[in-house]
Amino acid sequence: MRVFLRVVLISIAAIVIASSVAFSSNDQNKGAENIEMEGGKRGKVPFPHRQHQERLVDCQTCHSVFPQKAGSIEELKSQGxxxxxxxxxxxxxxxxxxxxxxxxxxxPTTCAKCHIKGKS
Ligand code: HEC
Ligand code: HEC
Ligand code: HEC
Structure with a gap:
């Protein structure tokens, strides 16, 4: 039992180290420069992704809420x-x-400056 536990712990440690190395690499996928977000009835929302990455630096400011995957926000919303x-x-x-x-x-801080009317 002890040996089994130790093997499990070592495996977990190896996975954690391997993934942190992967995340700290510089050739990380930064995604699209500009993204057009779904905005429901109000219309689409153009989002300058790269500009925010450069200004905010920390990806987690946004990606702690949704993963770095196209369409993830709409997917999570539809799943509740x-x-x-x-x-x-x-x-x-x-x-x-x-x-x-x-x-x-x-x-922008007002509806019409973010949402493009007639484009939904
Ligand atoms: C101000 C918010 C914000 C910040 C900061 C941010 N992102 Fe994003 N990112 C988004 C949004 C919004 C989407 C689109 C999600 C969707 O389609 O539902 C996205 C999508 C992505 C995608 C997948 C879609 C694509 O464009 O291919 C990747 C990869 C990604 N981001 C990487 C990053 C990385 C790396 C950083 C940090 C260097 C970062 N993002 C910082 C908001 C942000
Ligand atoms: C943590 C802060 C932060 C978050 C979160 C954030 N923004 Fe911004 N946004 C900024 C700042 C700062 C600027 C001004 C950047 C500049 O001028 O370089 C900006 C600028 C913009 C602009 C104007 C770009 C231009 O040059 O005209 C748009 C559009 C925008 N944001 C949309 C969004 C949308 C949509 C989201 C959510 C998905 C979002 N932002 C999330 C801080 C933020
Ligand atoms: C800074 C940009 C920004 C501003 C300002 C803004 N929105 Fe949005 N809105 C978004 C983004 C991005 C989404 C998609 C993500 C989400 O649902 O949170 C959205 C989504 C929506 C949705 C669809 C929600 C759904 O899933 O059905 C509605 C409706 C909406 N906004 C109405 C408004 C109204 C009304 C105002 C003004 C009081 C407003 N928005 C101001 C960016 C903005």
Missing amino acids: KLKKKHVMNKLCTKCHKETKKAGKKTG
Whole structure:
């Protein structure tokens, strides 16, 4: 039993080390430069992905909420694992309002500046 446990622990440690090495590599997939997000009835939302990566640096600011995979937000919403408008309210608009308040250059905070009417 002891030997078995030790083998299991060593295997787990090996996996953790291997994955942290993989994540810290520089040729990480950064995804698309610009993304057009689904915005429901209000219309699509153009999102300058690369600009945010360069400005914010930490990928986890957004990707702790949804994985680095195209369509992941809509997928999670349809599975009921992510509330509708959660990304909009708790990430996009929240940050833009906070940075605006701090007097810094930021993104839109009003509906029509993010959502493109007639494009849904
Ligand atoms: C300000 C928020 C935000 C930050 C910061 C961010 N991303 Fe994303 N990322 C998104 C959104 C939104 C999507 C689209 C998800 C969807 O389609 O549902 C996405 C999608 C992706 C995808 C898959 C889709 C594609 O474009 O091919 C990859 C890969 C990705 N991001 C990598 C990264 C990496 C690496 C970083 C950090 C260097 C990062 N992202 C930082 C918001 C962000
Ligand atoms: C900073 C950009 C931004 C602003 C400002 C913004 N939205 Fe959004 N909105 C998004 C994004 C991104 C999504 C898709 C992700 C999500 O559902 O959280 C979205 C999704 C939505 C959805 C669809 C939700 C669903 O799944 O059915 C509606 C409806 C909506 N927004 C309405 C509004 C209204 C009304 C306003 C103004 C009060 C507004 N939005 C302002 C970016 C924005
Ligand atoms: C943690 C902060 C943060 C989050 C989260 C964030 N943004 Fe931004 N956004 C910024 C800042 C800062 C700028 C200004 C960047 C610059 O001018 O270089 C910006 C700029 C923008 C712009 C204007 C780009 C331009 O140059 O005209 C759009 C559009 C935008 N954001 C959309 C979004 C959407 C949609 C989301 C959610 C998926 C989002 N942002 C999430 C901080 C954030």
